Amino acid sequence: MNMKDRKSGIGFSIASAGEKMQQSGFAFFIYALFVILFMGLICVAVFFASVKGEEEVMVPQVVGKELSDALLEMQVKELYPKIILRYSDNPEDKGLILDQSPVAGSIVKAGKRINLTVSRGTVVDKVEDFKGWNIDDVKSHLKTLFAAMSKPLITLAEPLYEYNAAEAGTVLSQNPPAGKSISDPIVLKLVVSRGPENEKITVPNIVSLSLREIYSQMASSDLMFDFSAGETDANEPQIISQMPIANEVLSKNSRVEAVIGFPQAKGLSSTVYGIFKQTLPEYAYPLKMELMALPPSGGKSSSVVKFTHMGGSLSIPYAVPKNTVLILYVEGKEFSQITVRPSED
Template structure:
């Protein structure tokens, strides 16, 4: 069989002629296809920007978590759950709050913040007898810090009575230990004032330097009333030069002992000498007090720590010019005081 390739040759002139004859059909077809593609693109675009269906956020606060989940699912909403302790025993597993608020219009698929109760931290009363009341208050505050209302609080003011137990010790409590707790509870306590007729011996402080005197305060059971004046005769500046009552005398605990500090006329070490003073409320028992110092360079250090029954407070100091003294009572800062040389002159002149 013989094949003639010339029979398969394409006549381009004929094709060109046919195209010219049907050009309007070709152009119309191309335009139609273009319009169809453009229309499809617009439809897809508007579907995309329209997004998910808008729905109303249901109210689920106060409902059980399982019920809230079903209601969210019906609206095509998704919860983001946070757990928090509450102050009611029967709150466990219920919704405490939600965001966005009920009635808000959002798109389907949005996440809704739900705060769910973990229940109460503890379900029965602890035994506080024998513990220091200030320690108990701080522990309770730390335990319920994340709650809107603390589950357990010490009733104020406590009842006080003299006792052989150290001052501040809880002697009795109501409700009793192991009592079931169903909601916020106030605990009534009886607190020791310390022994009524406890007596101590006045320590020997004459001759002590100011740093030595400050260190002695921490274990002292008397209250010192300090005053300052310039040295006389052979007295050494920067030391305690007299005290009343004299050393070794027996006095009731936290009796007041007068002590005089000799401050230098011109301090050779560049420090400022003086006596810090403050009037405190009268406390039912001696409270823990701290005096801290912040140097002009920002360094902080403890100057003195001691117990004080309230009333007039005085503490000697020898610090750099511009030092800030910080008064702290029961771990709470109550005041700051900046020290300058003119205060030393006023203190010494006032005591002469």
């Protein structure tokens, strides 16, 4: 073989090897691409498998069932309960499911939280001892205790009042007695003190007393004063007569009539004289009352007089600037109000 043929053979071998390498590289590229695509498909499949929604289930009916039974049913459905405790009207509801959300029959995904409202029983399960309490405090206590309940467990009957050495308004006895278990709504009956029987009061001499002195007498006396208007030559209001007269003996909370003389209006005086009158319910014992005055310019109200009263006809003399608002409070609650006008003097 000459040199020319040898060079030609070498050239052919190199060209052939190059073609094989090109074919082999292309095959490797195709193979690599196939592997990448295959792995990509696997990743996509795994991703969608992982984000696939939970199994849908139907929410069971658990209202009225014991909490333990409800939890078992939730577990079977792969639902997770959220417990909410609440007082209920019926003592027998304790531990029972009162409400659920979502409602029974709803289709939800497994793993969803279901709100379960569970009864923790009643606010109280026994009758309290109210002996020695003031009747008004008992009423306020029961109202607050059962404010969130549609039907209170304890309803207060009209109290029975009797004379007693205890302070008026004090609870003497109760039925049912303290400590009695409450299984159903009950009616609480109370016996309440009227105060000492036939306690006697000597009528004070109030003639010539000024308005300020009358207020002091009203605040300290166990008598009720009925005022009517008269006239006086004095420059300030004062009592000009009373009935019964001083030093007579009356039963506690009896009424004393008094005529208060008001001076004649002079010039451009802004003071208005008059008598605040109101008809109240009849009370079994004296209640705490207060007459407040709100000035015409607004601002803070001030106390005119504090006193106790059995109800019925009520009258209180006043001397205030015109357009003053007079407000009557009974046991701390507003009962009525008037705006004082010049024509009321």
